[in-house]
Amino acid sequence: MRPFYIKQVRFLLACILCAGFCSLTIESAKANEYTIARVKQYQGPLDPGDTLQKVLKIELEVGTGGTGTPTFDSLTLVLKGVPQIAAIRLFTTDTGITFATPRMLDSVNSPTDTVVFSGFIDTNMALGKYYYWVTVDIVTDSFTVGTIVDAAYYSGSYSPNTPDFTNTQKDPWGFRFTGRNYKIGAGNQYTNLDSAAKAIADFDYDGDSLILMQITSNYDSIENAPIEFYNHSGPAYITIRPENNLPVYTYGNPGSGMPLISFDQAQKIILDGRSGGTGTDRNWSIINVDTSQGNVISFKNNSSNNSLKFLSIEGETSTNYNGLIRIGTDGSTNGVGNDSIIISNSYIGDIKIGGTASLPGIGIMCKGTNGKKNSGIIIDNNHFVDIFNMSSNIPTASILITDESEDISIINNHMFQDTSRYPQLINSSAFIYFDANSGGGHIIAGNYLGGSDTACTGSPYNISGNAKFSGIFFSQNNTGSPSRISGNQIANIIDSTTYNNTKYPLTGIKIAGSNSFTVG
Secondary structure (H helix, E strand, C coil), rough: CEEECCCCHHHHHHHHHHHHHHHHHHHHHHCCCEEEEEEEEEEEEECCCCCCCCEEEEEEEEEEEEEEEEEEEEEEEEEEEEEHHEEEEEEEECCCCCCCEEEEEEECCCCCEEECCCCEEEEEEEEEEEEEEEEEECCCCCCCCCEEEEEEEEEEEEECCCCCCCCCCCCCCEEEEEEEEEEEECCCEEEHHHHHHHHCCCEECCCCCEEEECCCCCCCCCCCCCCEEEEECCCCCEEEECCCCCCCEEEECCCCCCCEEEEECCCCCCCCCCHHHHCCCCEEEEECCCCCCCCEEECCCCCCCCCCCEEEEEECCCCCCCCHHHHHCCCCCCCCCCCCCCEECEECCCCCCCCCCCCCCCCEEEEEECCEEECCEEECCCCECCCCCCCCCCCEEEEEECCCCHHHHHHHHEEEEECCCCCCECCCCCEEEECCCCCCEEEEEECEEECCCCHCCCCEEEEEEECCCCEEECCCCCCCCCCCECCCCEEEEEEECCCCCCCCCCCEECCCCCCEEEEC
8 A cells, every 4th residue: 555655645746746837837928018108297497507307207007918028128209409408318217106216228418309218128027117217417508598498209119019108198298498487478488377387286396596487468368267286395486477567367267166276285386466576566466257156266285385465366255164365275184284375465355347246255264174274374464355245154254264273473454345335244253253263373463454445544344234243353262372462453333233132243352262362
C-alpha cells in the first residue's frame, strides 16, 4: 500500500504545481490598453524668467483588453507665443495627480511653432490613470507684455492603441499670458465677466504681484449668468474694475434662487467699482434682474480675503434669509465658513432703473453653520437704501447676522428710505438685526439709521404694520467675546404701527441676549 500512497502524493503535488503554473501563465497572458484620454488647460499670468509654468496636463487611462503593454513614446504640440518660450518640457508623475514629484521625459530649448517630444518610452502597465505635464520656461531679456502663450495637443505615439480623445477637447479653451494686466470685453483676452471667472478657476502661477482685469467699452452688459468665481487662493490678489472714465453695468438673470455672482472657494478677489481704481464714484452697477430668491452676490466654502467696494449692488430678493449679499456655507459636510471679507463704500438696495414694485427684504445676510463660522467680516460706509420687504414672516433688515458668526464689524453705514412704497411690518425687524446664536465679538459703531438720505437727513423713515421695530436688535443665546455698540445715530423715524403687545413698538437699541455688551 505504501507505493500507492507515494504515487498519490506525487500526483496531487503535480496537480497543485500544474494549477499554479497554469494560473501564472493565464495571468501573464492578460493585456491592458489605453481607454480614455483627457486634456486640461492651465491659465494665468507669466512673468520674466518664470520656470516650470504649467500649460497642459494630459491624463491617460489604462483599462483591460488589448494585446500588449500600454506604452507612450512621443508627443507633438502646436505652440503660440514661441518667442516668449525659452524652453518647453514634458514630465510625468505616473499615477500622482499633482505636480509634486515630476519625472522629466524630454525638453526642447527655443522651440518652434511645432514641438515634438521623443526619445523616451513610458510604460503604463497597471490599470489606472497616468499623468503628463507640459511646462514652459519664459525668456527674460526679450520678454514682451501682452502675449498669449499656449500649447495645443496635436498627436502622440501609443502602443498597442491610441487612447480615446472623443470626450475631451485636444485644445481646451484658455491660455497663459505674459504680464498681469488683462482686458475684459469683445476682442480682448476675456469676452465677459463669466469667461474671466472661468479662467481664474484654472489659474496656476507664481508671485504675489497684483493681477489687474479691466472692463473695457467693448464689454456687453448682459452676462452669461450665473457668474462663478471658483478655486482661487492666490498667491496674488486679483482686482477687477472698469477702465478709466467708463461706467459699467452688469445685468443677468441666473434663474430662480441663484446668485448672479458667486464666490465658491475663491479667495483674494476684489471687485472695485471705481473707473481706473481712483476717486469715490461708483461706476459699476451689478444687477440681478431675477426678482425671486436669488442673491446678487454670494460667498461660500472658505471664500475669504475678498472685497466688494464702490459698487452699486441692486436686486429685489426678499425671502428665506436671502440677502442681496449672502455670506454663508453650502450646507454640506465639506463646506466651511468665510473670513475677512470687506464690503465698503457701496450702494446696496433696490433696482434703480426698471425692476418691479417689490423692495429687497435683506441687504447683507451672514449665516454660518455649526463648526463653519463666518468671521472677520467688515461692513463699512455703505448706503443701504429701501431695504424693507415683509413678503414672508422673516425679519426685514439692512444687515441680518445669524448663526455661527463672530467678530463682525458694522461701521459708518447709512440706512435710509428713498421711496414712497412702505410695505407693512408683519414680524419683528430692525435696521441691524442679530438673530439667535449669532456669536460675539461684534462692533456696531458710527452708523446712521433713519431718514430718506445719508446721516438721517431728509424726510422721515416711515414704518407701519403690526410688529415692533428696532434700530439695532440683539436676540437671545449669543455667546462669545463681548460686543460693542457705540456712536450710532438712530433718528428721523415715524412709527405708525398698530403693535400693542407692549408699550415699546419702536426701540433704538434692544438687547435680549445673554452675552456681555458695551453700549455707549
